[in-house]
Amino acid sequence: MIEFVIPLADWINAIFEEVSFYLSPVLRSSSVLLESIIKQFENILIWPPEVVVMAIVGIIVWKLTNYRLAIFAVLGFLISYSIGVWEETMSTIALALSGTAVSLLFGIPLGIIASQSNVAERIIRPVLDFMQTLPSFVYLIPAVMFFGMGKVAALVATMIFAMPPAVRLTNLGIREVSKEMVEAAQAFGSSRWQTLIDIQLPLALPTIMAGVNQCIMMALAMTVIASMIGAGGLGMVVLRSMQTLDIGMGAVGGLSIVILAILLDRLTENISKKQKEQKNTH
Amino acid sequence: MAIIKVKNLYKIYGKHPDKALKMLEEGHSKEKILSDIGQTVGLNNISFEVEPGEAFVVMGLSGSGKSTLIRCLNRLIDPTSGSIIINGKDITKMTKKELNELRRQKISMVFQSFAVFPHKTVLENAAYGLKIMGISQGEREKKAYEALEMVGLKGWEDFLPSKLSGGMQQRVGLARALATEPEILLMDEAFSALDPLIRKEMQTELLELQENMKKTIIFITHDLDEALRIGDRIALMKEGEIVQVGTPEEIMMSPATDYVKKFVEDVDRSRVLTAEMIMKKPSTVVIYPKDGPRIALHRMEESGISSIFVIDKQNCLLGLVMAEDALHAIEKNEKSLEKIIRKDIPTVLPETLLKEMFSLLTGKNLPLAVVDDSHKFKGIVLRGTVMAKLAGGIASD
Ligand SMILES: Nc1ncnc2c1ncn2[C@@H]1O[C@H](COP(=O)(O)OP(=O)(O)OP(=O)(O)O)[C@@H](O)[C@H]1O
Ligand SMILES: [Mg+2]
Numbered sequence: 241m242i243e244f245v246i247p248l249a250d251w252i253n254a255i256f257e258e259v260s261f262y263l264s265p266v267l268r269s270s271s272v273l274l275e276s277i278i279k280q281f282e283n284i285l286i287w288p289p290e291v292v293v294m295a296i297v298g299i300i301v302w303k304l305t306n307y308r309l310a311i312f313a314v315l316g317f318l319i320s321y322s323i324g325v326w327e328e329t330m331s332t333i334a335l336a337l338s339g340t341a342v343s344l345l346f347g348i349p350l351g352i353i354a355s356q357s358n359v360a361e362r363i364i365r366p367v368l369d370f371m372q373t374l375p376s377f378v379y380l381i382p383a384v385m386f387f388g389m390g391k392v393a394a395l396v397a398t399m400i401f402a403m404p405p406a407v408r409l410t411n412l413g414i415r416e417v418s419k420e421m422v423e424a425a426q427a428f429g430s431s432r433w434q435t436l437i438d439i440q441l442p443l444a445l446p447t448i449m450a451g452v453n454q455c456i457m458m459a460l461a462m463t464v465i466a467s468m469i470g471a472g473g474l475g476m477v478v479l480r481s482m483q484t485l486d487i488g489m490g491a492v493g494g495l496s497i498v499i500l501a502i503l504l505d506r507l508t509e510n511i512s513k514k515q516k517e518q519k520n521t522h
Numbered sequence: 523m524a525i526i527k528v529k530n531l532y533k534i535y536g537k538h539p540d541k542a543l544k545m546l547e548e549g550h551s552k553e554k555i556l557s558d559i560g561q562t563v564g565l566n567n568i569s570f571e572v573e574p575g576e577a578f579v580v581m582g583l584s585g586s587g588k589s590t591l592i593r594c595l596n597r598l599i600d601p602t603s604g605s606i607i608i609n610g611k612d613i614t615k616m617t618k619k620e621l622n623e624l625r626r627q628k629i630s631m632v633f634q635s636f637a638v639f640p641h642k643t644v645l646e647n648a649a650y651g652l653k654i655m656g657i658s659q660g661e662r663e664k665k666a667y668e669a670l671e672m673v674g675l676k677g678w679e680d681f682l683p684s685k686l687s688g689g690m691q692q693r694v695g696l697a698r699a700l701a702t703e704p705e706i707l708l709m710d711e712a713f714s715a716l717d718p719l720i721r722k723e724m725q726t727e728l729l730e731l732q733e734n735m736k737k738t739i740i741f742i743t744h745d746l747d748e749a750l751r752i753g754d755r756i757a758l759m760k761e762g763e764i765v766q767v768g769t770p771e772e773i774m775m776s777p778a779t780d781y782v783k784k785f786v787e788d789v790d791r792s793r794v795l796t797a798e799m800i801m802k803k804p805s806t807v808v809i810y811p812k813d814g815p816r817i818a819l820h821r822m823e824e825s826g827i828s829s830i831f832v833i834d835k836q837n838c839l840l841g842l843v844m845a846e847d848a849l850h851a852i853e854k855n856e857k858s859l860e861k862i863i864r865k866d867i868p869t870v871l872p873e874t875l876l877k878e879m880f881s882l883l884t885g886k887n888l889p890l891a892v893v894d895d896s897h898k899f900k901g902i903v904l905r906g907t908v909m910a911k912l913a914g915g916i917a918s919d
Contacts, residue, residue, distance in 0.1 A: 421639065424633060424637035424639070426598060426625070427598060428625060428626065428654050442641045443640070
């Protein structure tokens with residue numbers, strides 16, 4: 241038997257206590273700000289009459305993609321509304337999209353940095369591996385410690401969970417751009433920056449869009465888990481049904497989440513498809 | 523003065539270039555260096571100069587270092603040692619910024635696989651170099667239009683490259699390179715991916731452009747026909763070294779090594795050899811009006827020939843006198859050649875191809891006269907020489 245155990249858990253607890261003691265005033269106040277931004281977003285979706293939201297979403301989806309997906313969107317929302325989880329759905333959309341936005345805000349630039357230097361890639365890669373394999377419950381706890389229960393902790397957890405694919409696929413997309421293209425740009429005297437903006441990023445766009453798609457899907461998945469730390473939304477419905485063994489309620493929440501997932505997935509997929517088509521119609 | 527001066531250029535691929543350079547110095551071969559220390563010799567002591575307006579062709583088998591060489595000239599590849607002087611400046615010592623300036627202003631490149639940008643329209647592609655130069659949109663589009671018109675792509679400006687055939691895509695590549703009005707054009711197997719007919723067409727167009735614009739062109743190919751057609755001079759590379767540099771004529775007529783000889787052997791001579799390459803100095807001529815029939819007959823007798831070419835004092839060809847006509851004139855006691863000069867003889871220009879001369883020679887046993895544009899007499903082509911060249915003997919001089 242092992243007599244001596246390295247007290248890793250104790251150490252980490254000690255470190256976190258120290259850090260959170262000094263940092264929490266700062267983090268909590270910034271958390272208040274973030275919370276109000278997400279709340280605002282949520283309110284925009286919840287405040288108008290449901291019909292108006294459905295109509296606007298329908299039109300946006302139609303403009304971005306095609307009428308079939310627009311019909312699906314409106315029908316899906318109608319179902320969510322009629323089974324009584326409208327507010328929760330809006331809240332989930334707000335949180336998932338905020339999480340996606342923050343993930344992309346950091347993920348895409350990080351991916352670009354990783355693509356530009358092998359050293360950067362070697363540093364970023366293991367961090368991403370770590371973020372992706374770490375069971376999410378493990379970082380839910382420190383997130384709550386730093387930011388308190390609520391939407392901001394959920395946002396941070398979402399970022400940890402959803403950012404890696406955005407970073408990876410941005411990096412991959414840029415690195416996959418053929419050497420010929422880069423050489424051609426260089427041969428005309430393009431600087432690194434010009435090559436990146438004018439050649440590499442546009443050519444990497446389909447791959448980057450695949451990363452955005454994955455990022456949205458994972459952000460959505462995280463909102464369910466994050467309901468345990470007070471994220472609210474559809475995840476809360478599912479969580480409550482689990483606690484009360486209310487199978488019917490669980491199905492309602494689950495169905496709404498699935499509808500959202502399909503909608504967001506098709507939406508991003510169709511946007512990138514449409515981009516490609518526009519280019520080819522010349 | 524030379525526009526490009528390459529001196530003792532080496533390129534070693536691998537982590538230990540110094541060791542490889544040392545082994546080269548000791549006289550080891552490329553294979554030994556690769557097997558012993560795992561370094562690939564890309565270029566081995568290359569030196570040459572290119573004059574402004576010259577079309578300099580680099581030939582060689584696959585892996586002989588052609589692409590490495592041309593990519594060193596705009597430093598897409600950094601050479602290991604040696605100097606490349608362009609317009610008096612050593613580009614191997616340039617900073618990134620100076621280098622980009624050079625690439626924007628002076629040197630353009632055309633790629634084997636076209637490398638046109640698939641997400642940009644034909645017009646945007648052609649304007650790319652100008653955009654990088656920082657030229658305003660209006661002006662760069664104007665210049666791009668002109669460049670596209672020059673390569674025959676008028677009307678295709680708003681299409682994406684994917685809608686164009688290979689030949690047309692390469693024209694876009696050429697327009698993109700020409701739009702910045704560079705002094706030097708680097709073309710790495712620019713026409714190799716095109717089918718033979720389009721390829722010929724592009725060669726012709728390039729020659730025309732070259733005639734009008736007098737660009738300095740470095741052109742890489744492994745097709746001898748193409749090299750002979752385009753090159754003012756040709757360099758032959760083998761295992762990273764230049765084995766011979768010379769005019770097409772020199773390469774064809776006096777290959778320096780067996781490697782070069784192999785290269786020129788399987789070419790279709792009738793489509794490559796020109797009158798200038800195979801003509802000889804006539805053993806003798808007569809000058810009108812100074813010389814009369816008697817002198818003409820005497821000279822024919824001396825050289826053992828049955829006809830003689832007549833030129834004037836300015837060396838312009840007037841015609842041909844046959845031995846029997848000269849004899850008649852002597853019998854009639856005529857003093858001048860005037861009446862017996864045959865003026866309707868076939869002549870060829872120095873650049874006339876062997877296959878065209880062949881048809882002129884059939885049936886008659888007279889030599890062909892080679893004259894230039896201003897009718898100056900350059901030399902003669904004998905029927906026997908034409909036949910021998912067609913049969914493939916190079917050393918039949
Ligand atoms: N990036 C590289 N790393 C290592 N070795 C290289 C690299 N590029 C070229 N080489 C080697 O250098 C030598 C010259 O290659 P290069 O591409 O210049 O030949 P080439 O004459 O252009 O051939 P081809 O006709 O096939 O285009 C070859 O032996 C090749 O394997
Ligand atoms: Mg090559």
